[in-house]
Amino acid sequence: GNSVTQMEGPVTLSEEAFLTINCTYTATGYPSLFWYVQYPGEGLQLLLKATKADDKGSNKGFEATYRKETTSFHLEKGSVQVSDSAVYFCALTGALNTGNQFYFGTGTSLTVIP
């Protein structure tokens, strides 16, 4: 079946540290991959996406590369800020015969301390 596995949290980093949140997936066909972010008390917001192998999605200093050979879509940021504290979800859609349904990972909570 289709699934997303992401790094367990919580993750606590100091401001300006380097961030990596691992995400791997299992899917049939050629899915699109996403990172969504959920700030406290808010809904899910799209952070970045990639629709085919070797594509790199980027936004607000975050980036992730669609690696088909390792079925991965790891999220990285070179220098985190306190305002990046949130829960991050890796997701996929467009797997074979699943239409637009999204499959989400369990989320990784990030806390950035000053």
Add this chain to the structure above:
Amino acid sequence: GAGVSQSPRYKVAKRGQDVALRCDPISGHVSLFWYQQALGQGPEFLTYFQNEAQLDKSGLPSDRFFAERPEGSVSTLKIQRTQQEDSAVYLCASITSSGSGTQYFGPGTRLLVL
């Protein structure tokens, strides 16, 4: 409106009560999804509409859950005879028919069943 809206934002129900959760998608969005997000977990698919047609309801956990979108815009998720295990955040998302794959999420309704 500018985004997906949901109401109520919070709902407390006594076990056995019926509840109705509303979703207003982005104007013109053809497809609408409902997800259930348990505490500390990622969203899990419940059901999917394209216009007024419910194309997939495979994620509904029991026949106590019912969703409708009679005019192809606003949708209501109804839960009959609520149980404590129904406590979760219920998320609505909408998507254009453009095939870009990006789902836009509402802020969710947090349901607590006592």
